[in-house]
Amino acid sequence: MFKLFASSNIFFWIEKLISFINSIFFVLLLVALSFALIFSPPDYLQGDSVRIMYVHVPSAWIGLASFTSIALLSIANFIFKIKNIKLVTKSIAPIGLMFTCLAIVTGSLWGQPTWGTWWAWDARITSMLIFLMKYNTELIKLKNKGLDRL
Amino acid sequence: MINELLNMNGYGLYVWSAFSFTLLSFLTLYSVAKVQYIRERNKFIAKYGSLDAQKARVARTQTINQEILSGSQSI
Numbered sequence: 001m002f003k004l005f006a007s008s009n010i011f012f013w014i015e016k017l018i019s020f021i022n023s024i025f026f027v028l029l030l031v032a033l034s035f036a037l038i039f040s041p042p043d044y045l046q047g048d049s050v051r052i053m054y055v056h057v058p059s060a061w062i063g064l065a066s067f068t069s070i071a072l073l074s075i076a077n078f079i080f081k082i083k084n085i086k087l088v089t090k091s092i093a094p095i096g097l098m099f100t101c102l103a104i105v106t107g108s109l110w111g112q113p114t115w116g117t118w119w120a121w122d123a124r125i126t127s128m129l130i131f132l133m134k135y136n137t138e139l140i141k142l143k144n145k146g147l148d149r150l
Numbered sequence: 151m152i153n154e155l156l157n158m159n160g161y162g163l164y165v166w167s168a169f170s171f172t173l174l175s176f177l178t179l180y181s182v183a184k185v186q187y188i189r190e191r192n193k194f195i196a197k198y199g200s201l202d203a204q205k206a207r208v209a210r211t212q213t214i215n216q217e218i219l220s221g222s223q224s225i
Contacts, residue, residue, distance in 0.1 A: 011191055011194065014187070033169075036169075037155070037165075037169070038155065042159065047159055047160075047161055048158035048159050048160075048161040048162075048165060049161040049164055049165065051158070051161075051165045051168075051169075052164060052165055052168040055168055055169060055172045056168070059172070087190060090186075091183070091186065091187075094179065094182055094183070094186075095179065095183070098175050098178070098179045101175070102171070102172055102175050105168075105171055106168040106171065106172065109164045109167055109168045109171075110164065110168070112164060113160075113161055113164050
């Protein structure tokens, strides 16, 4: 685990991981889009608007998982003082921001035909909005302070 | 068939907007991540030179280097 985050190893593993992801990305994207938009049947209650759920729910989960990862890695960095953990944390923040933003926008697009409104101030949606603000704060902090002075 | 797919029983506008926004976000994120990755890699190379994993492994096995690095965890 610690060797993976060592300065000399991290870019080697990242290059390998990027090549692997690039090799499977377009195939998986095509399969997923075919099932989401063509092959899966409409919901008996929501009709075809249920297809938005195929992007909305995973986006929300990834947004929350990114936030949890940042919290856990920050604790690990506080204890073990491994500088590359900061690098990983800095890289996760924009991913979390994008997926949280996606969850809010697609949720809004699903809400209009289903609930008849683009936005409702209920606990789930409001907490996602708070997450979005936290991500923005984190990114602004990283941009202003820089990685070396964190 | 194509009209049905585009219209989706009246939900087409919402569904296609959601999927288009998602794909656009993925493209944006990929570009941002790529730029950020190249920037960090260049910073790393500028700081540590072109020390690859193989050379680093050999360097780490040398006793003198182990003694030097034993007290510096936060490099």
